[in-house]
Amino acid sequence: MSEITKQSLNELIDNIKNKKLSSLEITKAFVERSEKSKKLNAYVTDNFSQALDNAKKFDEKPNFELKLPGIPIAVKDLFCTEGTRTTAGSKILNNFIPTYESTVTKNMWNEGAILLGKLNCDEFAMGSSNETSFFGNVQNPISENLVPGGSSGGSSSALAANLTPVTIGTDTGGSIRQPASFTGTVGLKPTYGSCSRYGIVAFASSLDQAGPMSTNVKDAALLLEVISSFDKKDSTSIDFKRNKYSSELTNNIKGLKIGIPNEYRVEGMPSEIEDLWKKGIDYAKECGAEIIDISLPHTKYALPTYYIVAPAEASSNLARYDGVKYGFRSEGENLIDMYEKTRSEGFGEEVKRRILIGTYVLSSGYYDAYYLKAQKVRQLIKKDFDDAYKKVDAILTPSTPSSAFKIGEKTNDPVSMYLNDIFTVPVNLAGLPGISIPAGLDKKGFPLGLQIIGKPFDEQSILNIAYSMEEKISYKNNLTDWWI
C-alpha cells in the first residue's frame, strides 16, 4: 500500500471499507503532512484536533454505507461551517464564527466526511492568484514562489501537495478550473443551479457555483455526486435528475461530438498551449470522439461583460459587511463614519476596486450603458453556446492562456490579471458545466490544463470525456516536497 496521503479518494475509501486503514490513520496522516506544510500557507484555520476526535468517533461506530466514510477533507474558507471560523479570506470576517452550515459542506458531513480545516482563498473569491487574501499568499507546491491560481488557491495548493485527499472550491469566473490548471489537478464547475449556494459567502450570485477539486476524474465524479443536490433554501437551485456520476462514469465516448471553438485561439497565447490543445484534440479522437470546428463569436466580449456583471452583484452582496452585525468594526464618530472606516479598513484593495466598479456601473445615468449592456451581451454569449450545442455534445479548449506565474508578477496590473480568466469566464456567464484536467507541462515544467465544457446539466458527459482523456494523457505531478 502506498503512502496514505498519496492515495486517491477512491483508494482511501476502498482501504477504509476493507478495514486496511482506519479513519484515524488517514486523518492523522493528512494532519501530520498539513502541519509540516505551513510554508504553503494553504490553511486559514485548521480543525486538526477536532478532526482527529471525529475520526476516532467514526472508527468506534463506522458506517461503510456512506459515500465518504471517515474521509478528512479541507474546504475553501468561503463555505460557512458551523462553529468553525469562516473568513472568506477577508479581514472584515476575521473573527466570524457561523452558527450554521452550508448545504454543500453539510452534504459532505452527512456522507461521513470530516472537516480537516478551512483553506485560504482570494478575498471574497476575487482574484486569480490567491494574492488578495488577508491571510497572505499561498505557495504552489509545483515550485517555490509560484502562485497556485485563484481564487481557490488554498484548495488547489493543499490538494496538489496532498494535504487533503480532495477539496471543494467555488467558481465565479474560473476560480476552480484555473487553480486546478495551475497545480496539475482536476477541477469541475457544475451547471449553475446544481450545487446549492446556501451558506456560501456570496461573490456574484448569478455566477457562483461550488464544485469538486481532486487529483483524478473519478474522485471528482464521486465528490460531485455528494455535493450536488436540490435545495429549497436556494431559490436558484434547480430540481433536475442528478446522475450517479461516479457509478455512471465510463471511458466510452465513441461517437460523442466535441467542438473546437476557433475564437479561443487568442492573440499572444503561448505556442505550448496551442500544441497542448492540439494534443488534446488528438487524444479525444483516439478515444473515439468526433471533432467538429465551431464558432463562439462573442467570446472576446466575455471578460468585459464579466467585469461589469460580477462587480455589480458583488457591490450589493458585500453591502452587508458594515460592522453592525458581525465581523470587523472600526470605531467611528457616528454611523456613517463607522461604515466608511470599517469598510475601508476591512476590505482589501482588489475587493474595494470591484465594489467601486460595481457601484459605478449600477449608478444613476450609467446603468443602461454598462449593466444593461452587459446583460444583453451575456445573452449573446449564452446564445453562442446554445447554437454550438445544436451541433456538438461538448467543447474542448485550453483552461488558461498561460501556466502559473510568479507571486507578485501581476499584482500591479489588474487587467493583465483579469485576462487569466479569458477561457473560463464564458462558461460562468452561460451557466454551463466545465472541467479542467491536467494535460501536460510547459517549458518551465509548470502544469497546463484542458477544459471540457458541457451542455447544461450534462456533467456526466464532460466527466466521461475527461475520464477517457485522462487515461491517454496519464499526467502525474512530480512533487519534490520543497516546502517541507
Place this chain on the structure above:
Amino acid sequence: MTLDLKTVKHISKLARISVDEEKANKLAGDLNSIFEFIEKLNELNTENVEPLTSVANTTLRFREDEVQSQNIREKILSNSPDNNEDFFVVPKVVE
C-alpha cells in the same frame, strides 16, 4: 471615457468606503484602465437583445407561509461587535 477624481469620490461615498486623496488618485488610474477594457462592449449592437439576468431557466419557487425560525437571538447576536444581549448597537445616527 475617463473617471475623474470627483466621480471616484462620489462612488466611494455611495459604497461607504472612505478614500483619501492619494487613494482616490490611484483608484482613478486603476478604474480607468479597467473601464478602457470594458468599453470594448460598445462595439456591439445590442438593440434588440433581451437582457439576461439569470441563466436558471425557470421561475420563482414558492415557500409555504409557515413560521419555522424560532427565537435564536443569542445566535444572531453572538458575532455582534458590541456586547449587548438584546440589540445590535451602532454609533449614534446623525441625519
Place this chain on the structure above:
Amino acid sequence: MDKDNQFIIERENNKYEVVIGLEVHAQVTSQSKLFSSSSTKFGSEPNTQVSLVDAAFPGMLPVINEFCVKQAIKTGIGLKAQINKKSVFDRKNYFYADLPQGYQISQYKYPIVGEGKVILDMPYGPKEVGIERLHLEQDAGKSIHDIDPNNTFVDLNRSGVALMEIVSKPDLRSPDEVNAYIKKLRSIMRYLGTCDGNMQEGSLRADVNVSVRKLGSKDFGTRCEIKNVNSIKFMQQAIVYEANRQIDLVEDGKEIDQETRLFDTKKNETRSMRSKEDAHDYRYFPDPDLLPLEVSDDYINQLKNEIPELPDEKKKRFIEKFELSSYEANILVSDIETSKYFEEVIKNSDVKLATNWITGELFAVLNEKNLEISESPVSSNNLSKLINLIKDGTISGKIAKTIFEEMINGDQDPQKIVEEKGLKQESDPKALEELIDKVIMNNTDKVEEYKSGKDKLFGFFVGQAMKESKGKGNPQLINKILKNKLNG
C-alpha cells in the same frame, strides 16, 4: 365637482389648489416574513423574531412566501387593478443601521400589480382616485435612538416583514380626501384580509407627496415627499403645513426644491431630511438571488374566486335589497366587522330595527367604552333576539332600552332578562281593563274635566295606566281601551 367643497388656500391675489399623491405601505397579513420563515407577530421582545436570513448573515438566501404573493394579488383585485403575470424583484441599495442586507428587496420596474382605482364617497359625490401600482417589498428593522445618548439600538424583528406599497396617482385634492382614501384602502384590505390596517402598530404608513398650483392651472408644481407618516391626523396636518410652506415660496417668487421631508409631530411642521450632497442613488438592479415571479391566468382566476363581497358592492346591495339610505349603508359597510355584525343580526330579525339599533344604541355604547365592534359587549345573536322581542310586541321600545342597558353587562339573553325581571309587556285586554278601571275610579274629578272638553287630559290617563302597569302595559292597547272607556 361642487366648487364649494374644494380645499382652496387663498392668498391676497391668488387661489391655490393642493395636489396630493400617496405611497401607502401596508403590512401584509401573514404568519411568516416575505423571504424568511420567522414570525411577523407584533410586540415581541427585541430581536427574537430574527432569522439568519433577516439579519443578512453571509451566504443566506431569500425564498419567497407564496401567501404574501397571493395577498398582493388579492389586494390588486380589490383595487380593480391589472395583475401582472410576470414581475421582478429588485435590490434597492442603501446603507442604514436597520437595513441588514445593505439593500431592500423591492419591485422597481416590474411590479406585481399595475393600474387600478378606488372610489371615495365624498359629501359632494363619488370621487375616483387612480392607483398607479402596487408592489411587494421587505420592511426594515427599527432603530431606537432614545435608550442611550451615544448609541443607536437596532431591533430587527420587523426586518423582512412583507409590505405592499400602494402608489396612488396625484388625484387627491384635500386633507378630507386623504382621510377618505386611507379609510377606503384600509376598508378594502380588511375585507380581503390582506392587511389589518392597524396604524398604531405601524401596519399602515404613508409617504405623502404634496405640490401646489394656482387654481385652474393644469400643470403640476414641484412636489415634496413627506416620509413615513403614521396617522391620518398627522397626514392632514403635514399636508396643510407643507401646502402653505410651498405657497409662501411661490408667493415670494422662490423655487421649491424637490426633496424628501420629515413631519415633526411635536412642532407640527415639515423639514428637509437629507442634504442634497448625499442625494440617494439606489442603484436598483434585479436581485440575482431571486428569479422572475410568474403566475398564470388560472392562478389569478382562482384567487378572484376567493374574493369576498367588497364594501362598494355590499353597499349597493344593502341599498337595493334593504332600502337603506346611502348614509346608513356607508356606516354599515365601511368596516368589515360592522358589516359582519349587521348581517348576522338581520339573519333572523328586522332590517330597519337592526339598522337603527346598531347605528344608534350599539355605536353609542362602543364609542363611550372605546371598543371595536368585534369587542361588542352585546353579541349579534342577543341583539337580534332583543329586536325580535320588540317586533313581536313582547316588550316596548322603552323597555328594550332598559334591557339593553342590562345586556351590556355581560351579554345576557334578553329573553331571560324579560322573564327574570317580569318585564314582559302586558297585552291581556282583560288585565288592562281592570287596571284602567282602577285609574278611572281613583280620578273621577279628572274624568269629569275630560268629558267637559279638556282633551289634553288623555295623556294623564295613559300615564297613570302605564304607572299602574309598572311600565309593562302595551301602549297601543292602553290607548284603545282608555279611548273606549272615556268616550263611551
